[in-house]
Amino acid sequence: xxxxxxxxxxxxxxxxxxxxxxxxxxxxxxxxxxxxxxxxxxxxxxxxxxxxxxxxxxxxxxxxxxxxxxxxxxxxxxxxxxxxxxxxxxxxxxxxxxxxxxxxxxxxxxxxxxxxxxxxxxxxxxxxxxxxxxxxxxxxxxxxxxxxxxxxxxxxxxxxxxxxxxxxxxxxxxxxxxxxxxxxxxxx
Amino acid sequence: xxxxxxxxxxxxxxxxxxxxxxxxxxxxxxxxxxxxxxxxxxxxxxxxxxxxxxxxxxxxxxxxxxxxxxxxxxxxxxxxxxxxxxxxxxxxxxxxxxxxxxxxxxxxxxxxxxxxxxxxxxxxxxxxxxxxxxxxxxxxxxxxxxxxxxxxxxxxxxxxxxxxxxxxxxxxxxxxxxxxxxxxxxxxxxxxxxxxxxxxxxxxxxxxxxxxxxxxxxxxxxxxxxxxxxxxxxxxxxxxxxxxxxxxx
Numbered sequence: 001x002x003x004x005x006x007x008x009x010x011x012x013x014x015x016x017x018x019x020x021x022x023x024x025x026x027x028x029x030x031x032x033x034x035x036x037x038x039x040x041x042x043x044x045x046x047x048x049x050x051x052x053x054x055x056x057x058x059x060x061x062x063x064x065x066x067x068x069x070x071x072x073x074x075x076x077x078x079x080x081x082x083x084x085x086x087x088x089x090x091x092x093x094x095x096x097x098x099x100x101x102x103x104x105x106x107x108x109x110x111x112x113x114x115x116x117x118x119x120x121x122x123x124x125x126x127x128x129x130x131x132x133x134x135x136x137x138x139x140x141x142x143x144x145x146x147x148x149x150x151x152x153x154x155x156x157x158x159x160x161x162x163x164x165x166x167x168x169x170x171x172x173x174x175x176x177x178x179x180x181x182x183x184x185x186x187x188x
Numbered sequence: 189x190x191x192x193x194x195x196x197x198x199x200x201x202x203x204x205x206x207x208x209x210x211x212x213x214x215x216x217x218x219x220x221x222x223x224x225x226x227x228x229x230x231x232x233x234x235x236x237x238x239x240x241x242x243x244x245x246x247x248x249x250x251x252x253x254x255x256x257x258x259x260x261x262x263x264x265x266x267x268x269x270x271x272x273x274x275x276x277x278x279x280x281x282x283x284x285x286x287x288x289x290x291x292x293x294x295x296x297x298x299x300x301x302x303x304x305x306x307x308x309x310x311x312x313x314x315x316x317x318x319x320x321x322x323x324x325x326x327x328x329x330x331x332x333x334x335x336x337x338x339x340x341x342x343x344x345x346x347x348x349x350x351x352x353x354x355x356x357x358x359x360x361x362x363x364x365x366x367x368x369x370x371x372x373x374x375x376x377x378x379x380x381x382x383x384x385x386x387x388x389x390x391x392x393x394x395x396x397x398x399x400x401x402x403x404x405x406x407x408x409x410x411x412x413x414x415x416x417x418x419x420x421x422x423x424x425x426x427x428x429x430x431x432x433x434x435x436x437x
Contacts, residue, residue: 028219032212040206047201051193057209065218105193113196137194144192 017081025071035064038082042089048148049093051105059096063089083162090163106136106144112152120183128186135185143178150175339367342416342428344394352433354403357411362393369418369426377412381405388415402435409435 017034024031042063047056066088074084096102113129122128136144149160161171341348342363345356363371371392378385380401389395402409416428 028216031215035212035215036210039210040203043206043209044201051195053201061211061214061218064215065222068215068219069222103193105195107195107198110197133194133196137192139192 014076014078014080018076021071021074021076021081024068028068028071031064031068031071034081038085039064041082042085045086045089045153046093048107048153049105050096050102052102055096055100055102059089059092063092066092079158079162083159086163087165104141106148108133108136108152116151116182119179120186122186132182132186135182138185139178139182142174143181146171146175146178147182151179340365340369340426340428342371342413342418342431344433347433348431350434351408351436354399354435354437357402357433357435358394358396358399360393362391363413363416364392365418365428367420369420369428371416371418371428374416375414377414378402378409380409381407392418403437406437408437411435 020030020033024034039060043056043060046059046063047053050056050059063085067085070088074081097104110129113132114124116132117124117128136147139147145164146160149155149163150157155163157171157175158168160166160175161168164171166174342365344352344363345359345361347356363374365371373388373390374392375386375388376394376398377387382405385398385401387395387398402411410432411434412430412432414430416430418426418428420426
């Protein structure tokens with residue numbers, strides 16, 4: 001399965017980011033380039049899980065506000081700055097579900113369903129697609145999150161680990177188990 | 189369990205549209221809005237704290253420097269209030285203290301009285317060097333020791349020095365003080381025909397045994413009265429002046 005190449009960056013790019021972050025710690029106005037670079041990624045991550053577009057933009061904006069406010073706490077750990085932003089986004093999403101009564105949403109493309117049915121070695125029929133679609137809404141939060149990150153958004157295990165604050169191997173194991181549970185539901 | 193909404197093939201949002209929604213200025217404003225107000229910042233509390241401590245210290249310092257003055261005034265008023273109403277010489281003594289010149293006069297007056305008395309000298313040694321409060325306290329003691337040379341002078345039948353008739357000496361009224369001070373103890377010393385006598389007597393009367401001894405001796409006898417202790421009308425204990433009389437038969 002092809003993974004999203006955006007997350008993987010060269011060492012030079014990482015150092016470039018780090019320089020901007022250091023400058024932004026002194027002067028928040030310098031944060032602009034990072035905002036431009038990651039705004040779309042964060043928005044898509046949030047909009048993938050919220051049905052309301054305006055609310056998704058609001059939450060995205062709030063993610064960057066929080067990031068900028070807490071930038072002095074950021075420590076470079078050899079991973080892209082986006083992993084820190086995703087963690088803030090995850091937290092802001094939960095807050096939006098809780099405070100703004102936003103509804104949890106799973107956006108699925110037909111292509112994703114096709115790929116998963118292939119993974120299950122089943123027929124790509126309309127009935128199976130419908131059944132799988134229904135099974136997704138029956139999954140637990142954690143499992144659904146892993147399925148989304150890995151199979152719909154095509155993120156690497158390393159990136160999933162960074163977002164969920166777990167190791168790469170753990171992300172791999174958990175994603176596999178989530179897929180097994182979805183398969184079990186599907187086969188019933 | 190909360191049901192999750194599932195959407196199939198939602199219309200994708202274009203990158204251009206997302207970029208058009210970017211507003212970094214809004215983010216900066218949001219950060220400024222989230223930053224705590226000035227009165228909640230650490231440096232504000234620090235500045236206010238330092239100012240409060242400075243004010244407190246200044247207040248305490250100023251109050252502390254005023255305190256002795258107040259205390260001195262309080263003592264002065266105490267001295268004034270403790271004095272007997274008839275004591276006309278002592279009240280001006282307190283009032284004189286308000287100026288430096290008067291203060292020196294008061295010292296001289298005290299010194300004179302010290303010279304008259306022997307015992308309080310050691311107390312008065314400190315009067316010149318100590319602060320006002322202590323000086324006032326010393327003066328208060330002096331006032332107690334030497335109330336007045338005239339009205340406070342103890343006497344027997346109106347005689348406080350020189351010859352006294354034997355009958356007057358053995359007056360049952362004993363030693364008297366004109367300003368109402370009641371004598372409750374004194375020491376008598378004399379040389380009779382047979383021996384030297386020193387006796388501590390309770391009360392103000394001359395014991396009959398003494399009268400008899402002096403009469404029997406038949407010669408003029410010099411009799412000294414010392415350590416005469418009494419109590420004024422306000423209940424203050426005072427030490428009266430010593431005096432000496434010579435009995436004549």
